[in-house]
Amino acid sequence: MSITEIDKQYIANTYARFPVELVSGKGAILKDSDGKEYIDLGAGIAVNAFGVADDEWVAAVTEQLNKLTHTSNLYFTEPCARLAQMLCERTGMKKAFFGNSGAEANECAIKVARRYAFEKYGDESHSTIITLKNSFHGRTIATLTATGQDGYHTHFGPFVEGFVYAEANSLDDVKRLAEENNCVAVMMELVQGEGGVCKLDEAFVNGVKALAEEKDMLIIIDEVQTGNGRTGSLYAFQQYGLNPDIVTTAKGIGGGLPIGIAMLGEKVQDVLVPGSHGTTFGGNPVCCAGACSILSRIDDNLLSEVKAKSEYIFEELGNAQGVKSVSGLGLMIGIETEKSAKDIVNACLEKGVLVLTAKTKVRLLPPLNIGWDELKKAITILKETIAE
Ligand SMILES: Cc1ncc(COP(=O)(O)O)c(C=O)c1O
Numbered sequence: 001m002s003i004t005e006i007d008k009q010y011i012a013n014t015y016a017r018f019p020v021e022l023v024s025g026k027g028a029i030l031k032d033s034d035g036k037e038y039i040d041l042g043a044g045i046a047v048n049a050f051g052v053a054d055d056e057w058v059a060a061v062t063e064q065l066n067k068l069t070h071t072s073n074l075y076f077t078e079p080c081a082r083l084a085q086m087l088c089e090r091t092g093m094k095k096a097f098f099g100n101s102g103a104e105a106n107e108c109a110i111k112v113a114r115r116y117a118f119e120k121y122g123d124e125s126h127s128t129i130i131t132l133k134n135s136f137h138g139r140t141i142a143t144l145t146a147t148g149q150d151g152y153h154t155h156f157g158p159f160v161e162g163f164v165y166a167e168a169n170s171l172d173d174v175k176r177l178a179e180e181n182n183c184v185a186v187m188m189e190l191v192q193g194e195g196g197v198c199k200l201d202e203a204f205v206n207g208v209k210a211l212a213e214e215k216d217m218l219i220i221i222d223e224v225q226t227g228n229g230r231t232g233s234l235y236a237f238q239q240y241g242l243n244p245d246i247v248t249t250a251k252g253i254g255g256g257l258p259i260g261i262a263m264l265g266e267k268v269q270d271v272l273v274p275g276s277h278g279t280t281f282g283g284n285p286v287c288c289a290g291a292c293s294i295l296s297r298i299d300d301n302l303l304s305e306v307k308a309k310s311e312y313i314f315e316e317l318g319n320a321q322g323v324k325s326v327s328g329l330g331l332m333i334g335i336e337t338e339k340s341a342k343d344i345v346n347a348c349l350e351k352g353v354l355v356l357t358a359k360t361k362v363r364l365l366p367p368l369n370i371g372w373d374e375l376k377k378a379i380t381i382l383k384e385t386i387a388e
Helices: 003-010 055-067 079-093 102-121 141-146 171-180 202-215 285-295 300-318 339-352 371-387
Strands: 022-028 029-034 037-040 095-099 129-130 163-166 183-188 218-222 246-249 258-262 324-328 332-337 355-358 361-364
Touching: 022 102, 022 141, 055 285, 079 095, 079 285, 102 141, 102 183, 102 218, 102 246, 102 258, 129 171, 163 171, 171 183, 171 202, 171 332, 202 218, 258 339, 300 324, 300 332, 300 371, 324 355, 332 339, 339 355, 339 371
Parallel strands: 129 163, 129 183, 183 218, 218 246
Antiparallel strands: 022 029, 029 037, 095 258, 246 258, 324 332, 332 361, 355 361
């Protein structure tokens, strides 16, 4: 049996895979089982921040693999302590909780908000969280409930209580929900990734910030996709001048290994106590050693490269034939096209360029350090394909 056949027979049918078996890669170049090469503008959906098999990351991970792979959270280990320290120093957050995925980071955020409300009011009366329509926060039952898209909810009820959904960019709607419910928090992505790469308006975010202060609601920013240099700053909230109470992240900081992080600000830093939350693999030394290596390289130089590449893509595609609009921030870009996005993705695949979709748009999430030559070549192919 071929790998495709084995996969189809034995793996749960949750993914509509492309007819390609990837076997290896270096940086932004991937190779399939026929030896065909692809320029990767998807980075494993914003995970491979420095592409695949990145030398520095491989060295950091390998060194830790040879030293200590797993201990459980009953003992202290260096990589997670160092990672938490680096994250807090660079974000102003106070503490980090480590899990294994974006959904798990958001689960932690939800638990922290609820427990904060319980401690404050002595019961569960103020535990509602406002999330935005068109958002995506994960696929566990609670994060699926938090996700403001009906399409993801179908067939999985009953859901957990305590979530209400506001129209993205409508401060009136957030205000209305805050009046109608006893809310503990507003949770949002600053650029809605799965929702179609839609950037929130600054005026809206500022309004939510002011409302949260007035109503004593927590601000939870989901930076699972926007985080770790993706939008041109270490975290997108830093461009919005926010001071969030909880920031969640995952994807790019792992560089390819699973990690999810909930960063806790001053107000909530002491909400979690021994026994209140945990996970077996959280803070895994190998994942954290890799993440330290990734985080240490998301510096001003890399971030200005991200911005320069973003400007290049916006300029190239902004007025290109067949393009209706370009949205996003940094290297998180959505392209609304006249032709179907799916057809474009398939045609690009044929031509050796990997791109993604987000709803009806073509989505680009290239490795942050993609070489200019590779990027220009891939964008030229993409432009031609969109125009055809
Ligand atoms: C904004 C956002 N939050 C949460 C998640 C869920 O992350 P994971 O798939 O690692 O659980 C994703 C995944 O795409 C995401 O984009």
